Amino acid sequence: TDDLPVEQAVLTMAPQVPPPIDRDHPAKVIVSVDTTEQIGRLADGVEYVFWTFGGSVPGPFIRVRKGDLVEFHLNNRPDSKMPHNIDLHAVTGPGGGATSSFTAPGHTTQFSFTALNPGLYVYHCATAPVGMHIANGMYGLILVEPEGGYPEVDREFYIMQSEFYTKGDFGDEGLRPFDMEEALAENPDYVVFNGSVGALQGDNSIHAEVGETVRLYVGNGGPNLVSSFHVIGEIFDTVYVEGGSLVNHNVQSTLVPAGGSAIVDFKLEAPGDLHLVDHSIFRAFNKGALGTISVGGAADKVVYSGQQYEGIYLPEGQAEQVVSNVPASPVATSQEERMLFGQRVYERNCMACHQSQGQGLPGAFPPLAESDYLLDDTDRAIDVLLDGLAGEITVNGVTYNGVMPATRLTDEEVANVLTYVLNSWGNEGGVIEPADVAGHRA
Ligand code: HEM
Ligand code: CU
Numbered sequence: 001t002d003d004l005p006v007e008q009a010v011l012t013m014a015p016q017v018p019p020p021i022d023r024d025h026p027a028k029v030i031v032s033v034d035t036t037e038q039i040g041r042l043a044d045g046v047e048y049v050f051w052t053f054g055g056s057v058p059g060p061f062i063r064v065r066k067g068d069l070v071e072f073h074l075n076n077r078p079d080s081k082m083p084h085n086i087d088l089h090a091v092t093g094p095g096g097g098a099t100s101s102f103t104a105p106g107h108t109t110q111f112s113f114t115a116l117n118p119g120l121y122v123y124h125c126a127t128a129p130v131g132m133h134i135a136n137g138m139y140g141l142i143l144v145e146p147e148g149g150y151p152e153v154d155r156e157f158y159i160m161q162s163e164f165y166t167k168g169d170f171g172d173e174g175l176r177p178f179d180m181e182e183a184l185a186e187n188p189d190y191v192v193f194n195g196s197v198g199a200l201q202g203d204n205s206i207h208a209e210v211g212e213t214v215r216l217y218v219g220n221g222g223p224n225l226v227s228s229f230h231v232i233g234e235i236f237d238t239v240y241v242e243g244g245s246l247v248n249h250n251v252q253s254t255l256v257p258a259g260g261s262a263i264v265d266f267k268l269e270a271p272g273d274l275h276l277v278d279h280s281i282f283r284a285f286n287k288g289a290l291g292t293i294s295v296g297g298a299a300d301k302v303v304y305s306g307q308q309y310e311g312i313y314l315p316e317g318q319a320e321q322v323v324s325n326v327p328a329s330p331v332a333t334s335q336e337e338r339m340l341f342g343q344r345v346y347e348r349n350c351m352a353c354h355q356s357q358g359q360g361l362p363g364a365f366p367p368l369a370e371s372d373y374l375l376d377d378t379d380r381a382i383d384v385l386l387d388g389l390a391g392e393i394t395v396n397g398v399t400y401n402g403v404m405p406a407t408r409l410t411d412e413e414v415a416n417v418l419t420y421v422l423n424s425w426g427n428e429g430g431v432i433e434p435a436d437v438a439g440h441r442a
Contacts (some may be wrong), residue, residue, distance in 0.1 A: 004028040004069055011060035014194040015206055017156040017217060018063040021145050026067035034075045035103070035138070036274060037083040041191060041289065042164060043172040043197035044362055044398070050195070051082065051125070051136035057195030058160035058221060059123070059140030064115050066147050071112040072097065078106035081128055088113075088144045089259070090121035098126040118146035120261040122219050122245030131223050135165055135183055137195065139221030142260065142332060146245075153265060154212035159200070161256065161278060161289060162221035162228070163188035171362040186224040191283040193276060193291045199313070200276065200291030208268055210297025215265045216276075219243075222258030227345075228265070228279040229256045231293070232433070233272070238265040242327060253279050264319025270304045271297045286361070331412055335419075335431065345413045350421075358425040364402060366395035369425035378422065378430055382440045385414050411437040 009031045010018040035053050035361060042048040053059025064070055065174035076084055083104045087096035091113045094100075100111035125138035141158060165183040182188065193200050200206060210213050220227045230253040239248045243261030248254075254262045276291035277284035284290050299306070306324035332338040350368075354360055368374055374381050375394040388406035392399060409417065412435040422430040 004058060005145075006030065006310055008032075009062055009064070009070075011054065011062060011274060012158070013054070013056050013060060014058050014158040014160060015200065016062055016399070017143075017158045020149055020152070021063060021065045023065060024147075026065065026069065028069045028071060029064050030071045030073070031062055032068070032073040032075065032076055033086075035080060035350060036077050036164075037080050037082065039175065041196055042166070042176070042192075043171060046171065046197075047175040047326075049136070049175070049177075050165065051084070051133060051138050052403050053086070053125075053140050054139060057137035057139075058162070058219065059138070061140065061158045061217070061406055062123075062142040063145070064142070065145045065149075066118045066165075068144075069112055071110065072101070073108060073110050074101045074103045075108040076103040076105050076185075080105040082133075084125050084133065085109075085127050086123055087126040088121060088123040088142055090115055090117070090119070090123070090144050092116050093361050095126060096123075099414070100145065101125065115144040118144045118245065119143075120217055120219070120220065120263050122261060124138065124221065124259070124260050131183060132180070134221060134223040135163070135178060137162070137221075139219070141217055141219040144216060146364070150215070150240075150263070151265075153215040156215045156217065158219075159193055159228045159276065159291065160195075160219040160221055161191065162195070163192055163225055164192065165221065182270045183223070188287065191225065191278060191287040191289040193289060197288035201336065202292075202317075204294035205273075205294045207294050207296065210268050210271050210295060210300075213265060213267045214293070215263060217261070217263055218254075218256055220258050220263045221258040224258060225278075225280070225283075226258055227256040227289075228253045229262060230254075230273040230277050230279040231264075231266070231271070232277060234266050236264040236266050241265070252396070257346040262333065266297050268297070269300065271295045272300055276316075285364075291398050332416055338416050338419045338431070339423060341413075342416035343424075345409065345417040347422055348408055349409065352418065358421065359426075360395075364400075364401045366398070368421050370427060371395050374421070374428065378432065379440070380438075381418055382414060382432065382437055385418070387439055411435075411441075 006028045038051045085098045085101040087098040091097045099325045101107045101109045123132035210393045236251040239251045240263035274293040278289040327420045353365040360367035385407045389404045392401045415432045415434045418432040
């Protein structure tokens with residue numbers, strides 16, 4: 001091994017992946033990674049003390065070739081409070097390196113291993129309590145390319161799913177400590193890609209073009225949950241199952257075990273936003289496991305037409321009865337009834353988005369409880385219900401840029417639901433009458 005050429009590993013932070021290896025022979029590759037303990041953003045308004053490899057969650061992507069001798073240096077920053085080590089699933093040997101890399105704060109350790117097996121492997125800290133070191137963010141991916149490499153693609157990205165267990169609930173603001181009971185119950189508040197809610201959305205979305213091939217190196221740090229990884233609006237042309245050498249084709253969702261991986265390839269044929277999700281779907285829409293690939297380029301209407309028609313649907317024979325088939329909405333005769341009927345309208349038409357206590361959903365749906373936007377101008381709220389709302393708005397200092405569809409409610413129903421909203425969850429009152437609503441109809 002003394003005659004191997006020596007090189008320094010190129011390390012990248014998610015979602016970036018180091019360039020493919022163009023060597024046709026093994027090398028000695030030096031990898032040097034710091035462990036840190038630092039406060040960072042978990043979601044808007046929510047902070048967490050992350051324990052990291054390389055100062056980010058997930059840790060750096062390491063790329064080597066089968067047969068390489070990897071010389072691994074682990075450096076624990078002097079301001080750490082904990083010792084750390086590293087278990088790379090690409091290592092053949094005790095603890096995957098953990099038994100040789102226990103590193104106290106302000107210390108550095110070294111070991112080496114030969115990458116015997118090709119594939120995509122998870123690495124993680126394995127210092128006791130192991131679950132807590134992983135739950136706090138200590139994981140990443142190491143790719144061992146087969147001799148000859150993987151087939152060439154246009155773009156490669158690094159995606160790592162994991163969960164966070166915090167005192168309090170999803171979205172509770174402030175610096176949130178680790179919650180051991182939730183971790184034992186495997187009931188996280190957050191399930192995320194690349195270390196935080198929104199790490200792959202909005203300005204952080206990844207981009208590609210129609211006609212390009214994309215490869216995602218997908219890892220799952222856990223610590224507990226298995227991912228049903230799926231890209232909405234795509235089909236994986238090729239999957240390297242569990243990151244190994246078994247190749248599958250035409251896959252909709254692929255399992256990514258905790259402490260495991262998958263490599264997925266697909267060709268882009270249609271422009272628009274593709275959404276990465278864990279298809280255990282409450283994790284995606286309620287706990288953060290969402291990402292976006294925005295695809296540019298021209299649409300091929302044969303691949304995907306877009307909406308071709310929208311119109312009234314009258315089931316056979318019902319054309320004349322349609323009006324009488326719609327249950328008449330009850331007419332409130334008192335403020336109590338307006339509240340009661342309004343609550344029913346709310347539960348059927350609003351709650352899915354604005355939530356049961358009007359608290360909204362961070363990053364998606366603004367609150368109606370104590371919403372300055374609502375309470376400042378209840379006339380405007382009538383228009384929001386009649387016409388829908390799109391574009392940037394600010395509610396209690398937070399910016400939303402979503403789309404609310406127009407509701408299809410009668411004047412009576414709009415009056416009832418707004419009266420209910422204006423007198424619930426800390427909102428201090430106000431009555432909307434059906435006549436007020438009628439005055440807003442164009
Ligand atoms: C915004 C009420 C249904 C999604 C708003 C606002 C009000 C409101 C008053 C203004 C912002 C605020 O005060 O927080 C209602 C009521 C509903 C209803 C009473 C039922 C009758 C829905 C539904 C959805 C939705 C079903 C999801 C499909 C949104 C979004 C915004 C919004 C995304 C922000 C739009 C933007 O960013 O421009 N809603 N809503 N709403 N609503 Fe609703
Ligand atoms: Cu650790």
